[in-house]
Amino acid sequence: MCMSCGWEWIPLLAVASCNASxxxxxxxxxxxxxxxxxxxxxxxxxxxKEVYIEMRKDLEY
Numbered sequence: 001m002c003m004s005c006g007w008e009w010i011p012l013l014a015v016a017s018c019n020a021s022x023x024x025x026x027x028x029x030x031x032x033x034x035x036x037x038x039x040x041x042x043x044x045x046x047x048x049k050e051v052y053i054e055m056r057k058d059l060e061y
Contacts (some may be wrong), residue, residue, distance in 0.1 A: 034059055 038059065042052040 031059060 016060075035056070038052065038055055041047050042049070047055070
């Protein structure tokens with residue numbers, strides 16, 4: 001009974017590491033998209049340079 005205790009955790013650790021890696025991948029993609037939208041708005045003249053710089057700083061932190 002005690003010998004199987006160690007083996008039961010392996011599938012759980014595998015699933016947990018897969019879930020953690022998927023969340024890590026999504027964050028840069030969302031940030032990149034937000035920066036792209038911000039650049040588009042600045043290029044279209046919808047926001048000023050000052051607003052662009054301020055919003056860009058907010059996104060980076």
